[in-house]
Amino acid sequence: MSITKQTVAILGAGGSMGSAIAKSIAGGNYRLLLFDSDPKQLGELSQQIRDKHPEADTHFMSCPHETSWEADIIILAVPHEVEKELTDKIRDVATQKVVISIANPVDEDFEKLTTRPDTSAAEELQEWLPHSKVIKAFNTTFAADFEQPVIDGKQTDAFIAGDDEEALIIVSELVETAGFNPIIAGDLTVSGTLERMQLLLIQLTIKNNYKWHAGWKILH
Amino acid sequence: MYEQLKKSLQEHVTLSDKEWELCKHSFRPKRMLKRQFLLQEGDVCRELAFVEKGALYSYSLDMSGNKRVIRFAFEGWWMANLQSFFTGKPTRLNIEVLEDSELLILDRKNHEMLLEQVPPYERYHRIIVQNAYVALQRRVENALGLTAEEKYERLIAESPAFLNRVPQHLIASYIGVSPETLSRVRGSYNR
Numbered sequence: 001m002s003i004t005k006q007t008v009a010i011l012g013a014g015g016s017m018g019s020a021i022a023k024s025i026a027g028g029n030y031r032l033l034l035f036d037s038d039p040k041q042l043g044e045l046s047q048q049i050r051d052k053h054p055e056a057d058t059h060f061m062s063c064p065h066e067t068s069w070e071a072d073i074i075i076l077a078v079p080h081e082v083e084k085e086l087t088d089k090i091r092d093v094a095t096q097k098v099v100i101s102i103a104n105p106v107d108e109d110f111e112k113l114t115t116r117p118d119t120s121a122a123e124e125l126q127e128w129l130p131h132s133k134v135i136k137a138f139n140t141t142f143a144a145d146f147e148q149p150v151i152d153g154k155q156t157d158a159f160i161a162g163d164d165e166e167a168l169i170i171v172s173e174l175v176e177t178a179g180f181n182p183i184i185a186g187d188l189t190v191s192g193t194l195e196r197m198q199l200l201l202i203q204l205t206i207k208n209n210y211k212w213h214a215g216w217k218i219l220h
Numbered sequence: 221m222y223e224q225l226k227k228s229l230q231e232h233v234t235l236s237d238k239e240w241e242l243c244k245h246s247f248r249p250k251r252m253l254k255r256q257f258l259l260q261e262g263d264v265c266r267e268l269a270f271v272e273k274g275a276l277y278s279y280s281l282d283m284s285g286n287k288r289v290i291r292f293a294f295e296g297w298w299m300a301n302l303q304s305f306f307t308g309k310p311t312r313l314n315i316e317v318l319e320d321s322e323l324l325i326l327d328r329k330n331h332e333m334l335l336e337q338v339p340p341y342e343r344y345h346r347i348i349v350q351n352a353y354v355a356l357q358r359r360v361e362n363a364l365g366l367t368a369e370e371k372y373e374r375l376i377a378e379s380p381a382f383l384n385r386v387p388q389h390l391i392a393s394y395i396g397v398s399p400e401t402l403s404r405v406r407g408s409y410n411r
Contacts, residue, residue, distance in 0.1 A: 004260040031256075069251045092221065096248035096330070131245045166329070 001173055005057070007031040008174070009071035011064050011078060011086060014041020017102055018077030020146035021138060021178065023049055026056040028177035033059050035067040069093040073100065073170065075138075080105040080114070080121040087128040095131040098167045100174075101191070102138040104198045110206065113199060115192075122161065122191035135162035135171045136191040140198050141180065142205075144213040149179035156215030157181045159197075161190040183218065221249055224272045224296045225324055232347050233340035243341060246334055247324040258299070258315040258323070265304035265311050267327050271297050274321025275385060278313045279393070289394040291359075292318070294381055298348060319385065363396055371395040372405045 008025065012018040014036030022034055026049045036042050042060055049056050061067040068074050068090040076083055080103035087094070101122040105114045115121055126134040137160045141149075149156050158180035162168050168184050175182040185194060197216065205214050222244050229235060235243065247270070252258065258276060259265055269276065276299045279287040290313060293299035304311035305328070326334075334341040362371055375382055375395060382391060392402035 003262045004257050066251070069249060070253075072248075072250070093249050095245055096325075096327070166327070 001029060003029075005029050005031050006072045006170070007033060007070055008073045008075065009033045009035065009061075009067045010075045011035050011067065011090075012037075013077060014038055014045065015077055016143040017138070018075070019045045019048075020143040021075060021077060021102075022058075023052065024146040024178040025174060026053040026058060028174075030174075030177075031057045031059070033061050033067045033070055035061045035064050064089050065093060068097070071097065073098045073174065074132075075100045075102065076125070077102055079103060080124075083121070083125055084128055087125065091129060094129050097132055098164075098170055099125065099129055099132045099134050100137050100171060101125045101134055104139050104195050104202075106199050106202065110199070110202050113195060115195075117192075120189075120192035120195050122188055122195075126188060133162065133164040133167040134188060135160060135164075135167050136188065136194055137161075137171050137175060138178075139194055140201070140216050142201075142212050142214065144211075145180075145215050146178060148213065149215075151213065151215055151217075154217050155179075155181045157183050157217050159183050159185040159190075159194050159216070161185045161188055161194060163187050221272065221322070222247075222324065225270055228270070228296050229340075229344055233344045235338070235340050239338045239340060242338060243334060246330040247326050250323045250325055252317045252321050252323060254317050254320055256317045258317065259301065259311060260314050261312055262310050264308055265301040267325050268298060268300045268305065268331060269293075269315070270324040270326070271295055271299065272322040272324055274323075275318040276315055276321060276323075277318050277386075277390065278315045280312050281314070287390070287393050288396075289390050292379075292382065292386060292394070294385070298352075302349075302352070318390075368395070368397045368401050368405050369408070371397070372402070372409060376409075 008030045010018050010022050013022050013034035022032060022045060026032060034042060049058050064086060074094055074097055078086060083103060103121040105121045107114050122134055122136040140159050141156060145156055158175045160168060160171050160175060160182055172182040201214060205212060258269055271293050273295055276293045278290045282288055299315060301311040301313045362374060372395060388402060389399050392399045
């Protein structure tokens with residue numbers, strides 16, 4: 001972990017995943033820049049972070065472009081269908097930055113993925129941000145897992161995929177700070193598998209009533 | 221966002237459009253605010269920073285926690301701890317933002333890629349490092365052989381930007397005198 005503080009931008013910080021990630025890494029050595037297109041969503045988050053981490057270096061931002069410009073790592077905590085529009089706004093300041101894709105492109109009925117079988121949300125994001133280092137992470141965990149990453153006495157695994165080795169290490173540290181056990185699953189083409197894993201977990205959660213607090217763990 | 225970088229490259233080398241595009245897309249644009257750190261003591265310097273706008277300064281801390289300023293970087297200048305960058309060993313320096321800045325940051329991997337794939341960049345880098353070496357040698361000579369008055373005069377002659385943009389205590393630290401001595405020197409110089 002570096003001594004120099006890294007700046008993390010969370011776009012869509014007011015949503016359930018965005019705010020869960022923000023709260024879980026606010027105690028780490030990060031400067032957090034939080035943006036949401038609906039700023040009202042950020043009101044409670046500010047208080048929640050202060051309560052838990054009074055020393056947190058957190059800033060609320062009003063523009064996704066400025067937010068991304070100041071960041072080293074950008075987390076897109078928005079649904080996949082709005083990612084393209086957002087990438088149009090930040091592309092010029094996201095060059096060479098780590099951009100984390102947390103999206104699972106599932107349809108309304110949680111029956112299938114909306115992406116083509118030969119690609120994934122993360123690979124599409126990489127096409128939209130060709131000069132960024134897109135990393136798949138935080139997509140195999142539910143928002144509630146961030147509050148309690150230890151389930152049934154076991155620390156939940158969080159899978160990471162991407163093509164840039166240094167970016168994978170940076171994201172592993174972030175995942176560890178959030179309380180999960182990071183596992184580098186492979187290059188960005190593995191993202192499709194990770195997104196399907198979460199579709200399955202969603203389906204099983206509904207079927208078996210896991211109350212949206214469930215995760216993956218490799219036992220070995 | 222890339223004007224100063226383009227200007228700096230064009231001052232020394234000629235790049236094709238394709239080479240410039242490759243260069244441009246290898247840098248991470250980063251806006252930083254005054255008092256933020258680009259690098260802190262104990263980390264390894266893995267990146268080179270080019271200042272598009274604003275100012276940075278590097279320094280070490282003495283036993284009492286006083287800053288010993290090594291150098292400044294304004295628009296069009298590069299900043300890094302080359303010793304740590306080239307050896308891979310942790311730096312003893314801090315690089316702090318002096319004025320809100322717009323930086324272009326190049327990591328080692330992309331720097332090496334450019335050295336290999338863009339021959340004019342290799343030439344440019346050689347010239348920049350050569351100039352940095354000359355400046356460093358001159359700075360050592362100044363530090364060892366000049367009086368406080370001479371150091372201040374040379375600073376004004378060579379880098380007038382210092383006077384308006386750098387706080388006096390940092391100028392004093394840079395030329396290696398106490399703020400009181402600098403104040404006396406400035407007084408006699410202005411007379």
